Amino acid sequence: MSRHLTLLTRTTTAGAVIELAGDLDHHTAPEVRDALPGITLAAGQQLTIDLGGLTFCDSSGITMLIAARNHALAAGATIALAAVPERVSRIFRIVGLEQVFPTHPSTQAAEDSWHPTTG
């Protein structure tokens, strides 16, 4: 029933970027959870999650985005979402998370918005 999830990570000057494509649900969410510890972030960097290819996201998917946020905050970094599909935005509005995750139209826009902080 569930489509596959593909997960790609890369690094920019602003910090790590995770690209998710496919269905992010309780079948596929563990893939993201397992990938998180391997993503290193320096204090002041920004973890960007590109949701442009996401076809579905349920509450397990939301959990993974929160886990990613916790992972970033624990490193003293911040989190940003890029290319959030309308359906995911709608879930965010329902669960009241639209203020918690800064969103950008693209990963490039997210990177451009990032400014290195000192100290």
Next chain:
Amino acid sequence: MCGTDDGAADDGGRGRGRDHGRGRDHGRGRSEDHQENQEARFSELLEDSAEDLYEHAPCGYLSTLLDGRIAKINTTLLDWLGYERDALVGRKRFSDLLTVGGRLYHETHFAPLLRMQGEINGIALELKTADGTRLPVMVTSTVKTGGDGQALLIRTTIFDARDRRAYENELLRARQEADRERDRLKVLNTTLQKTLLPPTLANVPGLDVAAHYHIASADEVGGDFYDLFPLAAGTWGMFLGDVCGKGAAAAAVTSLARYTLRAAAVYSPAPDAVLANLNTVLNHEYNGTDPRFCTVIFGLLTPDPDQGGFHITLASGGHPPAMVMRHDGTADSLPTPGGQLIGILPNANIATTTVHLAPGDTLLLHTDGLTEAHTAAGPDGRYSDEALLDLGRALAPTTATDAITAIRDLLDTLGNGVDDDTAVLAVHVPRTTSEEQQ
């Protein structure tokens, strides 16, 4: 050094003479003599082996004519079967050694395949021994042909499969044991799930109440919960929520959420305060790499002596909006924008809304297993909030029981598309007889 092996295998007894013919006569050194002695000893050992290997090989050998009559059989197989050679050779067919079931298989599969392919490998059969016991074996046969390609006879090797059969039986037993364990786990899960739900909802004077819990998977405990219970001074509390995730970890959160909500409501029944309390408890309990949260809607029901019916204050922590189906046939969702899911943020925002439930009105709370169900009809292949509101408009005016029945029918229609647990809770203010007459 092992070159003599070829001789033994090829020409049996003749090997000895050939090897002895080599060597001794040219006055070689001691070490060469020693080597020659060793080779001679090996060839002596091997010399006997062609016949001996056939008769006492660690497997059974059987040669049969094309019609199955036994032409030659080795001692190993005779010992296994408990027969004298004369009792079998020229008298019995291979199929006579098989059990009834084995004979049938031999006739319908084994023999035809052997004729077609010229060989057949590793077939599991049972042989009947002289004393009537059964011997599980693995059988391999080849057809020996003459120079002109004409089939001459069938050579068969037979391996004792008693150990293998015992191993297979052990595997089967382990599998049956595992199946029983899984069934027990299912029963345990279902029982646990039932304990997480109220067995019967409280009987509220002047209110018709119905609920349904749809279990998507018997293997995993889901995390939906609801309750309706009395508070002080004629007021009632109700809640319905959805803990993210499945399994034992989610069940622990569900249990914590249920009892925290009930205790918090007794302490301070204002719905936003109840959810703020739950948020604090969950946030303290679960943070970090394995976040646990729930979405929940909590309602405080107060009878309205002036207008009749109930005044309801709803607080929502990131939960899909409730729906009210009016006595006049309209239906509306009751959004609570800005309410945040419970347990993630230290100071989650709780949004509230109020609704008056007049006689004939029905309020429906649901979890998102319903509106996230896979369906071909909805946008993105999912049943949607909009579709649910359309259903509400079609149902209104309705009762709690009828609304829940309609939702159950819908869940049946969606079938396997409902891959998350779904809970629905409906409350309805019945019309009095005089109101119905108006």
